[in-house]
Amino acid sequence: MKILIVEDDSAIRHLIQQTLEEDNFECQAVDNGLVALDFVQKMQPDLIVLDRMLPGLDGLEICCRIRQNKSIKDPYIIMLTAKGEEMDRIIGLSTGVDDYMVKPFSPRELTARVRAVLRRSLRQLEPVQIYQTLHFAIDLDRRTATRLHGGNSELLDLTTIEFKLLSTFLSYPNRVWSRAQLIEKLWGDDFFGEDRVVDSHVARLRKKVEFDSSKPTFIKTVSGVGYKFEDSDG
Known part of the structure:
Protein backbone atom coordinates (compact mmCIF):
# COMPACT_ATOMS: atom_id res chain seq x y z
CA MET A 1 0.00 0.00 0.00
CA LYS A 2 1.41 3.41 -1.03
CA ILE A 3 0.99 6.36 1.33
CA LEU A 4 1.70 10.03 0.65
CA ILE A 5 2.41 12.21 3.72
CA VAL A 6 1.80 15.94 3.27
CA GLU A 7 3.00 17.87 6.33
CA ASP A 8 5.06 21.07 6.52
CA ASP A 9 6.40 20.47 10.05
CA SER A 10 9.59 18.48 9.46
CA ALA A 11 9.59 16.79 12.89
CA ILE A 12 5.98 15.61 12.54
CA ARG A 13 6.52 14.60 8.92
CA HIS A 14 9.57 12.50 9.82
CA LEU A 15 7.79 10.89 12.78
CA ILE A 16 4.77 9.88 10.67
CA GLN A 17 6.95 8.49 7.89
CA GLN A 18 9.17 6.55 10.28
CA THR A 19 6.18 5.08 12.13
CA LEU A 20 4.37 3.99 8.96
CA GLU A 21 7.51 2.57 7.33
CA GLU A 22 8.13 0.51 10.46
CA ASP A 23 4.75 -1.07 9.73
CA ASN A 24 5.91 -1.87 6.17
CA PHE A 25 4.00 0.83 4.30
CA GLU A 26 5.62 2.42 1.26
CA CYS A 27 5.76 6.15 2.01
CA GLN A 28 6.64 9.41 0.29
CA ALA A 29 6.64 12.68 2.23
CA VAL A 30 6.36 16.29 1.01
CA ASP A 31 5.99 19.65 2.77
CA ASN A 32 4.11 21.75 0.22
CA GLY A 33 0.59 21.65 -1.21
CA LEU A 34 1.51 22.28 -4.84
CA VAL A 35 4.28 19.68 -4.71
CA ALA A 36 1.80 17.26 -3.14
CA LEU A 37 -0.53 17.45 -6.17
CA ASP A 38 2.34 16.54 -8.49
CA PHE A 39 3.19 13.55 -6.29
CA VAL A 40 -0.44 12.42 -6.20
CA GLN A 41 -0.54 12.42 -10.02
CA LYS A 42 2.70 10.46 -10.36
CA MET A 43 2.47 8.18 -7.32
CA GLN A 44 -1.28 7.38 -7.36
CA PRO A 45 -1.25 6.64 -3.60
CA ASP A 46 -3.74 4.39 -1.85
CA LEU A 47 -3.95 6.81 1.09
CA ILE A 48 -2.89 10.37 1.88
CA VAL A 49 -2.09 11.72 5.34
CA LEU A 50 -2.85 15.39 4.72
CA ASP A 51 -2.16 18.39 6.96
CA ARG A 52 -4.89 21.03 7.06
CA MET A 53 -2.58 24.09 6.98
CA LEU A 54 0.09 24.01 4.28
CA PRO A 55 2.13 26.44 2.16
CA GLY A 56 1.19 26.58 -1.52
CA LEU A 57 -2.29 25.07 -1.17
CA ASP A 58 -4.08 24.17 2.04
CA GLY A 59 -5.31 20.67 2.76
CA LEU A 60 -8.95 21.35 1.94
CA GLU A 61 -8.12 22.71 -1.52
CA ILE A 62 -5.85 19.72 -2.19
CA CYS A 63 -8.63 17.36 -1.19
CA CYS A 64 -11.14 19.13 -3.46
CA ARG A 65 -8.81 18.97 -6.45
CA ILE A 66 -8.06 15.29 -5.91
CA ARG A 67 -11.75 14.37 -5.72
CA GLN A 68 -12.52 16.37 -8.87
CA ASN A 69 -9.66 14.95 -10.95
CA LYS A 70 -10.80 11.81 -12.80
CA SER A 71 -7.23 10.96 -13.84
CA ILE A 72 -6.21 10.44 -10.21
CA LYS A 73 -6.84 7.16 -8.42
CA ASP A 74 -9.41 7.91 -5.69
CA PRO A 75 -7.31 7.64 -2.50
CA TYR A 76 -8.45 7.53 1.09
CA ILE A 77 -7.59 10.77 2.91
CA ILE A 78 -6.86 11.26 6.61
CA MET A 79 -6.63 14.94 7.49
CA LEU A 80 -4.46 16.28 10.31
CA THR A 81 -5.20 19.64 11.88
CA ALA A 82 -4.43 21.71 14.93
CA LYS A 83 -8.00 22.98 14.86
CA GLY A 84 -10.54 20.98 16.79
CA GLU A 85 -13.70 22.98 16.22
CA GLU A 86 -16.71 21.10 14.89
CA MET A 87 -17.10 23.39 11.86
CA ASP A 88 -13.58 22.61 10.65
CA ARG A 89 -14.34 18.91 10.86
CA ILE A 90 -17.59 19.36 8.95
CA ILE A 91 -15.84 21.34 6.20
CA GLY A 92 -13.15 18.69 5.94
CA LEU A 93 -15.66 15.86 5.64
CA SER A 94 -17.71 17.78 3.06
CA THR A 95 -14.68 18.04 0.75
CA GLY A 96 -14.20 14.27 0.74
CA VAL A 97 -11.99 13.58 3.77
CA ASP A 98 -12.43 9.99 5.02
CA ASP A 99 -11.08 10.45 8.54
CA TYR A 100 -9.93 13.28 10.76
CA MET A 101 -7.30 13.58 13.51
CA VAL A 102 -6.60 16.59 15.69
CA LYS A 103 -3.04 17.45 16.72
CA PRO A 104 -1.39 16.45 18.96
CA PHE A 105 -2.00 12.78 18.17
CA SER A 106 -0.40 9.43 18.91
CA PRO A 107 1.62 8.06 15.96
CA ARG A 108 0.40 4.57 16.86
CA GLU A 109 -3.21 5.73 16.78
CA LEU A 110 -2.56 7.21 13.34
CA THR A 111 -1.12 3.88 12.19
CA ALA A 112 -4.19 2.07 13.53
CA ARG A 113 -6.47 4.43 11.62
CA VAL A 114 -4.43 4.04 8.45
CA ARG A 115 -4.75 0.26 8.68
CA ALA A 116 -8.47 0.49 9.41
CA VAL A 117 -9.14 2.84 6.49
CA LEU A 118 -7.18 0.64 4.07
CA ARG A 119 -9.01 -2.47 5.26
CA ARG A 120 -12.27 -0.85 4.17
CA SER A 121 -11.21 -1.25 0.54
CA LEU A 122 -10.64 -4.98 1.09
CA ARG A 123 -14.10 -5.71 2.50
CA GLN A 124 -16.33 -7.67 0.17
CA LEU A 125 -19.94 -6.89 -0.57
CA GLU A 126 -22.61 -9.49 0.20
CA PRO A 127 -22.61 -12.50 -2.18
CA VAL A 128 -25.48 -11.30 -4.37
CA GLN A 129 -24.62 -10.70 -8.01
Whole structure:
Protein backbone atom coordinates (compact mmCIF):
# COMPACT_ATOMS: atom_id res chain seq x y z
CA MET A 1 0.00 0.00 0.00
CA LYS A 2 1.41 3.41 -1.03
CA ILE A 3 0.99 6.36 1.33
CA LEU A 4 1.70 10.03 0.65
CA ILE A 5 2.41 12.21 3.72
CA VAL A 6 1.80 15.94 3.27
CA GLU A 7 3.00 17.87 6.33
CA ASP A 8 5.06 21.07 6.52
CA ASP A 9 6.40 20.47 10.05
CA SER A 10 9.59 18.48 9.46
CA ALA A 11 9.59 16.79 12.89
CA ILE A 12 5.98 15.61 12.54
CA ARG A 13 6.52 14.60 8.92
CA HIS A 14 9.57 12.50 9.82
CA LEU A 15 7.79 10.89 12.78
CA ILE A 16 4.77 9.88 10.67
CA GLN A 17 6.95 8.49 7.89
CA GLN A 18 9.17 6.55 10.28
CA THR A 19 6.18 5.08 12.13
CA LEU A 20 4.37 3.99 8.96
CA GLU A 21 7.51 2.57 7.33
CA GLU A 22 8.13 0.51 10.46
CA ASP A 23 4.75 -1.07 9.73
CA ASN A 24 5.91 -1.87 6.17
CA PHE A 25 4.00 0.83 4.30
CA GLU A 26 5.62 2.42 1.26
CA CYS A 27 5.76 6.15 2.01
CA GLN A 28 6.64 9.41 0.29
CA ALA A 29 6.64 12.68 2.23
CA VAL A 30 6.36 16.29 1.01
CA ASP A 31 5.99 19.65 2.77
CA ASN A 32 4.11 21.75 0.22
CA GLY A 33 0.59 21.65 -1.21
CA LEU A 34 1.51 22.28 -4.84
CA VAL A 35 4.28 19.68 -4.71
CA ALA A 36 1.80 17.26 -3.14
CA LEU A 37 -0.53 17.45 -6.17
CA ASP A 38 2.34 16.54 -8.49
CA PHE A 39 3.19 13.55 -6.29
CA VAL A 40 -0.44 12.42 -6.20
CA GLN A 41 -0.54 12.42 -10.02
CA LYS A 42 2.70 10.46 -10.36
CA MET A 43 2.47 8.18 -7.32
CA GLN A 44 -1.28 7.38 -7.36
CA PRO A 45 -1.25 6.64 -3.60
CA ASP A 46 -3.74 4.39 -1.85
CA LEU A 47 -3.95 6.81 1.09
CA ILE A 48 -2.89 10.37 1.88
CA VAL A 49 -2.09 11.72 5.34
CA LEU A 50 -2.85 15.39 4.72
CA ASP A 51 -2.16 18.39 6.96
CA ARG A 52 -4.89 21.03 7.06
CA MET A 53 -2.58 24.09 6.98
CA LEU A 54 0.09 24.01 4.28
CA PRO A 55 2.13 26.44 2.16
CA GLY A 56 1.19 26.58 -1.52
CA LEU A 57 -2.29 25.07 -1.17
CA ASP A 58 -4.08 24.17 2.04
CA GLY A 59 -5.31 20.67 2.76
CA LEU A 60 -8.95 21.35 1.94
CA GLU A 61 -8.12 22.71 -1.52
CA ILE A 62 -5.85 19.72 -2.19
CA CYS A 63 -8.63 17.36 -1.19
CA CYS A 64 -11.14 19.13 -3.46
CA ARG A 65 -8.81 18.97 -6.45
CA ILE A 66 -8.06 15.29 -5.91
CA ARG A 67 -11.75 14.37 -5.72
CA GLN A 68 -12.52 16.37 -8.87
CA ASN A 69 -9.66 14.95 -10.95
CA LYS A 70 -10.80 11.81 -12.80
CA SER A 71 -7.23 10.96 -13.84
CA ILE A 72 -6.21 10.44 -10.21
CA LYS A 73 -6.84 7.16 -8.42
CA ASP A 74 -9.41 7.91 -5.69
CA PRO A 75 -7.31 7.64 -2.50
CA TYR A 76 -8.45 7.53 1.09
CA ILE A 77 -7.59 10.77 2.91
CA ILE A 78 -6.86 11.26 6.61
CA MET A 79 -6.63 14.94 7.49
CA LEU A 80 -4.46 16.28 10.31
CA THR A 81 -5.20 19.64 11.88
CA ALA A 82 -4.43 21.71 14.93
CA LYS A 83 -8.00 22.98 14.86
CA GLY A 84 -10.54 20.98 16.79
CA GLU A 85 -13.70 22.98 16.22
CA GLU A 86 -16.71 21.10 14.89
CA MET A 87 -17.10 23.39 11.86
CA ASP A 88 -13.58 22.61 10.65
CA ARG A 89 -14.34 18.91 10.86
CA ILE A 90 -17.59 19.36 8.95
CA ILE A 91 -15.84 21.34 6.20
CA GLY A 92 -13.15 18.69 5.94
CA LEU A 93 -15.66 15.86 5.64
CA SER A 94 -17.71 17.78 3.06
CA THR A 95 -14.68 18.04 0.75
CA GLY A 96 -14.20 14.27 0.74
CA VAL A 97 -11.99 13.58 3.77
CA ASP A 98 -12.43 9.99 5.02
CA ASP A 99 -11.08 10.45 8.54
CA TYR A 100 -9.93 13.28 10.76
CA MET A 101 -7.30 13.58 13.51
CA VAL A 102 -6.60 16.59 15.69
CA LYS A 103 -3.04 17.45 16.72
CA PRO A 104 -1.39 16.45 18.96
CA PHE A 105 -2.00 12.78 18.17
CA SER A 106 -0.40 9.43 18.91
CA PRO A 107 1.62 8.06 15.96
CA ARG A 108 0.40 4.57 16.86
CA GLU A 109 -3.21 5.73 16.78
CA LEU A 110 -2.56 7.21 13.34
CA THR A 111 -1.12 3.88 12.19
CA ALA A 112 -4.19 2.07 13.53
CA ARG A 113 -6.47 4.43 11.62
CA VAL A 114 -4.43 4.04 8.45
CA ARG A 115 -4.75 0.26 8.68
CA ALA A 116 -8.47 0.49 9.41
CA VAL A 117 -9.14 2.84 6.49
CA LEU A 118 -7.18 0.64 4.07
CA ARG A 119 -9.01 -2.47 5.26
CA ARG A 120 -12.27 -0.85 4.17
CA SER A 121 -11.21 -1.25 0.54
CA LEU A 122 -10.64 -4.98 1.09
CA ARG A 123 -14.10 -5.71 2.50
CA GLN A 124 -16.33 -7.67 0.17
CA LEU A 125 -19.94 -6.89 -0.57
CA GLU A 126 -22.61 -9.49 0.20
CA PRO A 127 -22.61 -12.50 -2.18
CA VAL A 128 -25.48 -11.30 -4.37
CA GLN A 129 -24.62 -10.70 -8.01
CA ILE A 130 -27.15 -8.14 -9.22
CA TYR A 131 -29.49 -5.54 -7.72
CA GLN A 132 -31.92 -3.77 -10.02
CA THR A 133 -34.63 -1.15 -9.61
CA LEU A 134 -36.58 0.90 -12.12
CA HIS A 135 -33.74 3.30 -12.94
CA PHE A 136 -30.61 1.52 -11.64
CA ALA A 137 -28.73 -1.76 -11.96
CA ILE A 138 -25.73 -2.93 -9.91
CA ASP A 139 -23.58 -5.89 -10.96
CA LEU A 140 -21.35 -6.87 -8.04
CA ASP A 141 -19.29 -9.42 -9.97
CA ARG A 142 -18.34 -6.93 -12.66
CA ARG A 143 -18.45 -3.97 -10.26
CA THR A 144 -20.60 -1.89 -12.58
CA ALA A 145 -23.38 0.57 -11.75
CA THR A 146 -25.79 1.69 -14.47
CA ARG A 147 -28.50 4.34 -14.56
CA LEU A 148 -31.43 3.57 -16.86
CA HIS A 149 -33.52 6.35 -18.38
CA GLY A 150 -35.86 6.51 -21.37
CA GLY A 151 -34.54 3.28 -22.87
CA ASN A 152 -30.92 4.45 -22.54
CA SER A 153 -28.27 3.30 -20.07
CA GLU A 154 -25.44 5.28 -18.53
CA LEU A 155 -22.48 3.66 -16.80
CA LEU A 156 -21.77 5.49 -13.54
CA ASP A 157 -18.22 6.35 -12.49
CA LEU A 158 -18.26 5.61 -8.75
CA THR A 159 -15.58 5.37 -6.11
CA THR A 160 -15.36 2.21 -3.99
CA ILE A 161 -17.35 3.75 -1.13
CA GLU A 162 -19.95 5.27 -3.50
CA PHE A 163 -20.42 1.89 -5.20
CA LYS A 164 -20.89 0.14 -1.85
CA LEU A 165 -23.27 2.85 -0.67
CA LEU A 166 -25.42 2.63 -3.80
CA SER A 167 -25.37 -1.17 -3.58
CA THR A 168 -26.59 -0.95 0.00
CA PHE A 169 -29.43 1.38 -0.99
CA LEU A 170 -30.47 -0.78 -3.95
CA SER A 171 -30.40 -3.96 -1.86
CA TYR A 172 -33.20 -2.58 0.35
CA PRO A 173 -35.29 0.02 -1.54
CA ASN A 174 -37.49 2.19 0.71
CA ARG A 175 -35.65 1.07 3.84
CA VAL A 176 -34.67 3.90 6.18
CA TRP A 177 -30.98 3.75 7.12
CA SER A 178 -29.52 5.60 10.08
CA ARG A 179 -25.99 6.93 9.73
CA ALA A 180 -24.81 4.36 12.28
CA GLN A 181 -26.33 1.53 10.23
CA LEU A 182 -24.68 2.76 7.04
CA ILE A 183 -21.33 3.03 8.81
CA GLU A 184 -21.69 -0.54 10.05
CA LYS A 185 -22.71 -1.74 6.59
CA LEU A 186 -19.86 0.02 4.78
CA TRP A 187 -16.99 -0.10 7.26
CA GLY A 188 -17.95 -2.30 10.20
CA ASP A 189 -15.61 -2.25 13.18
CA ASP A 190 -12.88 -0.58 11.12
CA PHE A 191 -14.54 2.83 11.31
CA PHE A 192 -12.91 5.70 13.18
CA GLY A 193 -14.40 9.18 13.09
CA GLU A 194 -17.76 10.88 13.10
CA ASP A 195 -21.04 9.81 11.54
CA ARG A 196 -21.10 13.01 9.44
CA VAL A 197 -18.71 11.28 7.05
CA VAL A 198 -21.83 9.50 5.75
CA ASP A 199 -23.34 12.86 4.74
CA SER A 200 -20.23 13.63 2.72
CA HIS A 201 -20.36 10.38 0.76
CA VAL A 202 -24.13 10.64 0.22
CA ALA A 203 -23.70 14.17 -1.16
CA ARG A 204 -21.04 13.00 -3.59
CA LEU A 205 -23.13 10.01 -4.66
CA ARG A 206 -26.16 12.22 -5.26
CA LYS A 207 -24.16 14.33 -7.70
CA LYS A 208 -23.58 11.21 -9.79
CA VAL A 209 -26.97 9.48 -9.63
CA GLU A 210 -29.54 12.26 -9.32
CA PHE A 211 -30.80 14.28 -12.26
CA ASP A 212 -30.76 17.31 -9.92
CA SER A 213 -28.74 16.74 -6.74
CA SER A 214 -30.30 19.81 -5.09
CA LYS A 215 -33.71 18.12 -5.42
CA PRO A 216 -32.97 14.42 -4.94
CA THR A 217 -35.43 12.00 -6.49
CA PHE A 218 -33.82 8.75 -5.38
CA ILE A 219 -31.72 9.24 -2.23
CA LYS A 220 -34.02 10.93 0.25
CA THR A 221 -33.07 12.48 3.59
CA VAL A 222 -35.19 11.25 6.48
CA SER A 223 -35.11 14.08 9.00
CA GLY A 224 -33.65 13.12 12.34
CA VAL A 225 -32.85 9.58 11.19
CA GLY A 226 -30.74 9.23 8.05
CA TYR A 227 -31.47 8.25 4.45
CA LYS A 228 -33.57 5.99 2.26
CA PHE A 229 -33.58 5.06 -1.42
CA GLU A 230 -36.76 5.35 -3.49
CA ASP A 231 -37.17 4.44 -7.15
CA SER A 232 -40.66 4.54 -8.66
CA ASP A 233 -42.50 5.86 -11.70
CA GLY A 234 -43.43 8.94 -9.72
